[in-house]
Amino acid sequence: MGGGNMLYIQLGIMAVVVYFFMIRPQQKRAKNEKEFESNLKVGDKIVTKSGFHGKVSEITENSTAIIIETMAGKLKIERSAISLEMSAALNKKA
Structure with a gap:
């Protein structure tokens, strides 16, 4: 028991x-x-989970997608596809 x-x-x-x-x-x-x-706000430098580097140029009305500007042009991606914000990472090192 x-x-x-x-x-x-x-x-x-x-x-x-x-x-x-x-x-x-x-x-x-x-x-x-x-x-x-x-x-996330316009002007932040980011890296996506697939490895694209870019800068946030526009946040869409429904806020689920953003438009990033890369050297090859502009891409529309989901917010969940962003893995890292480079602006904050670079500012921490300084």
């Missing part, structure tokens, strides 16, 4: 460990990514 209770305690501890080491960091990362996407 005592062994059954111990099993439930161990399962509970495992659930807490999984939450703090897997679920919570993923939620925090998603929150930071969403905040990053919402703070």
Whole structure:
């Protein structure tokens, strides 16, 4: 009878460990990514997840897509396709 209770305690501890080491960091990362996407503004230098470097030239009306200016022209991409803002990264080093 005592062994059954111990099993439930161990399962509970495992659930807490999984939450703090897997679920919570993923939620925090998603929150930071969403905040990053919402703070983009015209003139920011960015890098997309596919490797394109460019500068934000326009934010569309519905705010789900942006237009970036590259050396080859202008591209319309989704906000979720942006991986890094170069303006902030360059300012941190200085």
